[in-house]
Amino acid sequence: MTVTSAWLSPDGQSRADTRTTQIGALTPVTDIKGRSGVLPGSEGGVYRVTGLWLAGTTGTMSGTVGVGRAVVQSSIARGAYPVAVTAPVPLTFTDGDAQYGRIDLVVLRIYDDEYDGSGRSEAAVEIVRGTPAAVPVAPPVPDVSLLLFTVTVAAHTSTGGGGIPWTTASTDLRPTTVPLGGILPTRSDDTAAGGYPGHYRDITDTLQRWSGSAWVPYPKGLGGIAPAGALTTGGYTGQYRDSSAGQLQRWNGTAWQPAVPGPVFAQSLDAGSTTSTTYTAALSGTAITAVTLNFTAPPSGSVIIxxxxxxxxxxxxxxxxHMSPQVTLGSTVVWAADDERAASGSGAVNKSVSTQLRLNSLTAGATYTVTAMHRSTSSTVTCWFEHTVSARLLWGDRLRPLSPVVQTPAGLATAAPPGPRPTETRCNG
Known part of the structure; x- marks a missing residue:
């Protein structure tokens, strides 16, 4: 007999008791039940799993399931059935229907007369034939069976008609199982939950850990960075990855964002003028409506403008x-334009003026807007401005670039490289 199962032969052994207490090749799925599957392994360690592989014979309706070992989990009362296939098992598929295609299953099935009244007490590799249909679907998997492959049998398929196209007709669905505590190698489409927090699996060349609710890439356990291409969705807020473009990114719970956001630029040298004696964002003689700059407040709640x-x-x-910043959070004005915070200059010859200000007590993560406001001290004198606005975020005791730093249409926004915290100095006079 080439397909055997331990503790199944009715020879006086306490078969159910032995099956329910065995702790061999069982990846846990509950506190008492294990995961059905084929034991992984291959000659020379080249492949994830070669046991119970289905090899078809070109031009025919025949295939062979190779040797291998597996575990088929049943109910709590029945336990888990260890199975060994010690010699290849030949299979022959029925010819295709005259009108419709069908989907057949190849399964490893347990028969146990003590429970199913089948009159059989054995394990078997067999075909479960599907029903031909215009849109065929796979038949149900029999009770206490391990699904190995599906095979699509098109209409009119037969040995005389070319046989089953094995390279495209069969789909490998063999699950795997390993001893308790082992790392589970799985198919890329495996959606089964882990058995316990701390359960590990290898999937698509990525090591993952079951958190209790999701599979999380293993770098979380190390506090490390997931390599490029390993993650599409983050496993937890605060996880980091290296993007395909070489950018360090952080998962914010819904999307990947730059971990250290870099500047975004937009530039115009289109100067404008005003005679307004009250602060205004709009200038005459320019196509630019206003000079604005958005930034996201860092954890420190402080920013250098x-x-x-x-x-x-x-x-x-x-x-x-006078040119002074106005800072808003939505419609709320956080900083109103003021001469005390202005870059100021006078004279009929162009001159460059600037100022730097520190704004504190911002809401971390909130998006603020800086708007350049302008005024003249005389309603009869035209003042011209050609300007630059920038912001630098303070992350703890270090400076980081703005997130994002925008070079606005009428002025250039820049970001300084990381450096020590600046001291604040005001010169009056």
Missing amino acids: SLGARVYTVSSETTTA
């Missing part, structure tokens, strides 16, 4: 042109 302009006051040495 820098702004500057090349300014001049038409035909006046005494009028002052």
Whole structure:
């Protein structure tokens, strides 16, 4: 007999008791039940699993299931059936229907007369024939059976008609199982849950750990970074990966974002003017509506805002042109434009002016907007501005680039490289 199962022959052994207490090749799925599957392994360690492989004979309706070992889990009362196939098992598929195709199953099936009244007490490799249909579906898997392959049998298929095209007709569905505590090698489409937190599996060349609710790539256990191509979706908020473009990314719970966001630029040298004595974002003589810059507040809640302009006051040495930042969170004004926070200059010759300010107590993770506001100290003097706005985020005691740093349409936004925390100095006069 080439297909054998331990503790199944009715020779006086306590068969059910022995099966329910065996702790061999069983990947746990509950506290008392194991995972049905083929034991992995191959000659020379080349393949994940070669046991119970289905090899078809070209041009025929025949195939052979090779040798291998498996475990078929039944109910709690019946336990798990260890099986060994010690010699290849030949199979012959029925010719195709005259009108429709069908899907057959190849299964490893347990017959146990003590429970199923089948009159048989043995394991068998066999074909479960599907029903021909315009859109065929696979038949149900028999009770206490391990599904190994599906085989599509097209209409009119026969040995005389070319036989089954084995390279495309058969689908490998063999699950695997390993001893308790072992790493489970699985197919890429395996969606089965883990048996316990700390259960490991190898899937698509990635080592994963069962967290209790999901399979999480193993770098979490090390606090490491998932390599490029290993992850599509993060396993937990705060996980890091190396993107295919070589960028370090962080999973925020719904999407991958740059871990250290870099600058995004947009530039225009289109200067504008105003005679308004109250602060305004809009300027005349330019196509730019307003100069704005968005940033996401870092965990420290602090940001350095820098702004500057090349300014001049038409035909006046005494009028002052002020440019000040206005910071908003949605419709809420956090910082209103103010002369005390302005970059200011005067004179009929172009000159560059700038200032740097530190804004604290921001809500970490919230998106703020900096708008360049402008005014003249005289309603009869035109002040011209050609400006730059930038922001740098403070992450603890270090500076990091803005997230994102935007070079606005009417001015250039830049970000400084990481460096020590600046001291704040104000010069009056």
